[in-house]
Amino acid sequence: SFTSRAVKPSVTSGKLLHTLQSDTGQARLCDGPRYGEFSCHLFDSAAQRRCFHDYFVTHLPSSSLHPDSRAPTGPHHRLPRAASTPHTPGSGRSPAAAPPSLGHSREMTVVRIPLRSAKHHFGVSVSRGSRPYNEDTYQAGTIELPAFSRRSPISLTRARKGQADGEGTSADSASGDPQVFYFGVFDGHGGNECSDFLREQLHGYIEDSAKQFELESTLKRRKEAAQTGTPFEDVTRESKSEAHSLEQKGRRSLASIDTKAHDANPPSKPPDQNIGSKPTAAREDQTSTITGTAPVPQEVNVIKAVELERSLICQWKNIVGGYYRRFKPEFFSVGSGGRGHTQDGKRRSSLDEAKPEQAGVETVMMYAFLKADLDFISAQAQKQEEDLVQAEKALNEGDIFGEPSKSRGTIGGPKRFKGGSTCSIAMVSTPTPTPFWHPASPSTLIACHVGDSRILLCSTATGSAIPLTTNHHPSSPGEGSRLRRYAGSFVTDSFGEERISGLANTRAFGDMQSKRIGVSAEPEIKRIEMSPAEYSFLVLVSDGISGTLTDQEIVDIVKEAKTPDKGAKDVVSFATEVSSEGDNATCLAVRLGGWERREEGGLGAMGTKELRDWRRKEAINPRNRRT
Numbered sequence: 102s103f104t105s106r107a108v109k110p111s112v113t114s115g116k117l118l119h120t121l122q123s124d125t126g127q128a129r130l131c132d133g134p135r136y137g138e139f140s141c142h143l144f145d146s147a148a149q150r151r152c153f154h155d156y157f158v159t160h161l162p163s164s165s166l167h168p169d170s171r172a173p174t175g176p177h178h179r180l181p182r183a184a185s186t187p188h189t190p191g192s193g194r195s196p197a198a199a200p201p202s203l204g205h206s207r208e209m210t211v212v213r214i215p216l217r218s219a220k221h222h223f224g225v226s227v228s229r230g231s232r233p234y235n236e237d238t239y240q241a242g243t244i245e246l247p248a249f250s251r252r253s254p255i256s257l258t259r260a261r262k263g264q265a266d267g268e269g270t271s272a273d274s275a276s277g278d279p280q281v282f283y284f285g286v287f288d289g290h291g292g293n294e295c296s297d298f299l300r301e302q303l304h305g306y307i308e309d310s311a312k313q314f315e316l317e318s319t320l321k322r323r324k325e326a327a328q329t330g331t332p333f334e335d336v337t338r339e340s341k342s343e344a345h346s347l348e349q350k351g352r353r354s355l356a357s358i359d360t361k362a363h364d365a366n367p368p369s370k371p372p373d374q375n376i377g378s379k380p381t382a383a384r385e386d387q388t389s390t391i392t393g394t395a396p397v398p399q400e401v402n403v404i405k406a407v408e409l410e411r412s413l414i415c416q417w418k419n420i421v422g423g424y425y426r427r428f429k430p431e432f433f434s435v436g437s438g439g440r441g442h443t444q445d446g447k448r449r450s451s452l453d454e455a456k457p458e459q460a461g462v463e464t465v466m467m468y469a470f471l472k473a474d475l476d477f478i479s480a481q482a483q484k485q486e487e488d489l490v491q492a493e494k495a496l497n498e499g500d501i502f503g504e505p506s507k508s509r510g511t512i513g514g515p516k517r518f519k520g521g522s523t524c525s526i527a528m529v530s531t532p533t534p535t536p537f538w539h540p541a542s543p544s545t546l547i548a549c550h551v552g553d554s555r556i557l558l559c560s561t562a563t564g565s566a567i568p569l570t571t572n573h574h575p576s577s578p579g580e581g582s583r584l585r586r587y588a589g590s591f592v593t594d595s596f597g598e599e600r601i602s603g604l605a606n607t608r609a610f611g612d613m614q615s616k617r618i619g620v621s622a623e624p625e626i627k628r629i630e631m632s633p634a635e636y637s638f639l640v641l642v643s644d645g646i647s648g649t650l651t652d653q654e655i656v657d658i659v660k661e662a663k664t665p666d667k668g669a670k671d672v673v674s675f676a677t678e679v680s681s682e683g684d685n686a687t688c689l690a691v692r693l694g695g696w697e698r699r700e701e702g703g704l705g706a707m708g709t710k711e712l713r714d715w716r717r718k719e720a721i722n723p724r725n726r727r728t
Contacts, residue, residue, distance in 0.1 A: 153304055155242040156215045157280055159536075216241050222538050224666030224690045226673040230645060231683025236289035236522075237643050238300040239687055245308050247318035248278035249462040250530040250545035251397060251630065278318050282529045282537065286554050286687055288643040290604075291520020294513045295477065295611040299524055302512075303473055310469040313409055316462065317400035320532060351540030354633035354694065358561045360701045366565055368708045369653060371715035390568045391558075393548075393627030396432070396461035406460060410437035413471055420479065423617025424584075430471065430623060432464045463626045466549050470524075474622035478613040480512035481519070513611075521604075521611030523552020524622070525570060525641055527691075540634045540694040549624040551608045555647045558629070559637040559656045561695030564702030566652035567636075569627055573608040580607040584619045637699035638665060638692055645686035646676040653709050655688075660699050660706040665690035679716040 216223050229235035283304055289296030410433045417425040433439020528547045529537045537544040548556050550570040558567040573580055584607055604615055610622045640655055647655075655672055662668035669690040676686050700706055 153240065153242055153301075154244070155217070155240075156213045157219075157243050157282065157536075159212055159214060160534075161210055161212050220666035221664050222692045224664060224669035226669040226686075226688050228645075228673050228677050228686045230677055230680065230685055232685055234293070235685050236293045236296055237645070237685040237687040238287045238289070238293065238296040239641075239689060240283065240285040240287075240300050240304065240526075241689060242283055243280045244283045244304050244528070246281045246311055246462070246528070246530075247316050247399070248281065248320045248530045248532070249397065249399065249528075249547065250319060250532045250543075252320055252532055278320055279531045279534050283526065284528075284639070284641055284689055284691060285524065285526035286641045286643055286689060287522050287524050288552065288554050288645075288685070288687070289520065289522040290606075290609075291611075292518060294518040295520055295522035298477055298512055299473070299522055299610060303469070303524070303526070306469040306473040307466065310465045310472065311462075314406050314460070314465055314468070315400075315402040316460075316465055319397055319399055347535065347539075347541055351633075351694075354540045355698055358634055358695060358698060358702075360562055360564075360698065360703075366563070366653070366703050366708055368704060368710075369651065369712040371712055390571055391627070391629065394630050396463045396628060397545075399461050401460045401464075403460075406464070407434050407437045409468065410434060410439060410464075413468060413475070414438045416475060417471070420475070421616050424619035424621065425616075428621075430467055432460070432467045432626070434460075462547060463628070466547065466624060466626055470549065470551065470622050470624045474610050477512055477611055478616060481517050481611075481613050484511070484513075484515075484517040518611065519614055521606075521609040521620075523554045523606060523609055523644070524624075525550045525552070525554040525556050527556055527569075527639060527641060529691075537631075538692045538694060538696070540697070542694060543633055544631045544694075546629040546631055546639070548627045548629065550626075551610065551622050551624050552606045553644045553647070555642050555644075555652070557640040557642070557652055557656060558693075559640070559659070559699060560702060561634055561637045561698055562702050564656075564660070564700070564705060564708070566656040568652055569629065570625060573606050573625075575605075575607055577607070583607070631693070634694040634698070636693045637695040637702075638668075638690055640672075640691075641689040642672070643685065643687040645680070645682075645684035646672060646688055648682065648684060649676050649680045651709070651712075654713060657706040657709045658713075659690050662690075665692050665696075675713070675717075679720040 217225070223241060225239060225241065227235065227237060227239070285300070285303070287296040287299045410430075414425075414428060414430070414433070414437060417428055428438075430439045433441075435441045526549050528549075529544050530547075531537050531542055531544045533542065535542040546558075546569075548569040550556065551573065553572040553574060554570070555572075556569040558569060559565070560567055571577065571579075575581055575584070604612060604620060607620060608623060608625075609620055612620050638659060640659060642655060650658075650672075658672050658675055659665070659668035662671055669688045672688040672690070673686045676688075677683070680686075
């Protein structure tokens, strides 16, 4: 591990020399990037970055906003009565009269709806448990990112001529693509500095990385239009006749889900008290996750992308070293030192292909995660552990006047922060402006995961919980083999859990003292193509919940709720009630197309009913209370 007393920038041959203190007490010089290129985010002020959009934009008919917002029924003129003339048949000037009835106005109005207010579509609940403070954070809203979903069939992508009566559809983003929704859970350890940084800044890194890579949308075909000479038109809306039948399509999608053709999962039984067994929590569950689909290629600036990837890898090698000297990130090109871009299930290198290489949003996400982690630990390395000058300053000196919730402080606070945070984010993109929670809308889900928080899907047909993430623990076979050549040994604590350098997670943001032995922020990325009404809802939880309940229990609790908001609150309430650890708990529930049939698949919510009742009885049993 490396700990630094200070990082003193000094310009020598145009390079920045970082003086790092190793465990042996010897100083070593790391050749880093140029001083001006050290970090584009370390010196960014909060005013230069836009606030996170915790709302989504939708189109609603104007007549549905207010009962009086309808077309006037009287004469459409402002002439005085003396200037008006009676109607007489014959030639001559026609009198000013009211036109025939036009009905209600169907003009569409753009409306911003806060995601926290849309309780039938999204819900979140947070609890600090029995801890004195809460280190969990979350984020939910929309981000400015090019669409990454697959294009719809040609029958669904004709230019739109009109809008159906009473229909409300999601509005396009500033780039012209349908909005990309962003949900994230961040579980800090050692403090909330790192989790707060990810909540406030990670979406900005993703947006900036997409701009630097010049990532193009999967819904646009500019090159084909330029080659044929035809004007490009973004065709991502349904035709008028199809818009009229959008509700019927949703009903057909729900009806097409066969919940009886699948064998129901066996019900979960309470453990046998005679043999002293305990129920398995999601944190200990080794069930294999769903296999993601191959990345969809998107147009990028290949030359610039390779330069950015090579520069980032070199910074990790020079600044941190250790594990990162043989570091080959997934989804990075071979020319930059990565494993190669994945296209159509095959890895290709820009050096081996004559035609331009097309990376995807997975490459952008890998770059954004590694860049954010590098900036965070670099900012901590520049701070001194005991700064007497800083100790004499006021505690609120970094606060912005008039906005006590915002601060001008550096990344991670005024003091060096040695803790870290897990991260699990889910992004949803649709090929049409129809929102992803509509039963007739297909969508694409990108799950990026670091640590032991979890992302779950509920299958509409089977009612089963489908995990999209794995726990990055030393006990995991893949993580163990990755780190054993760098870590001296794995230690088992008094609870029977393996740890590396005192940490339970082998992947995390921050944790600067464990970076050299391989505790990295390389995300586990999966792409899920979701058919209309294939899944009922999406759940993101921190380890305060997954360490107590199984995946199926979490899903079944949400099934019983009438809204996702109520489901998230029920999950957190039940987890804190039956938990023996009292850890921070955070749950996000997101409605998907099959929400209306969430209880019909498999055993519904009854599969874990007996196990949950047993947990509640054990929690209130005075013999089991902690002393």
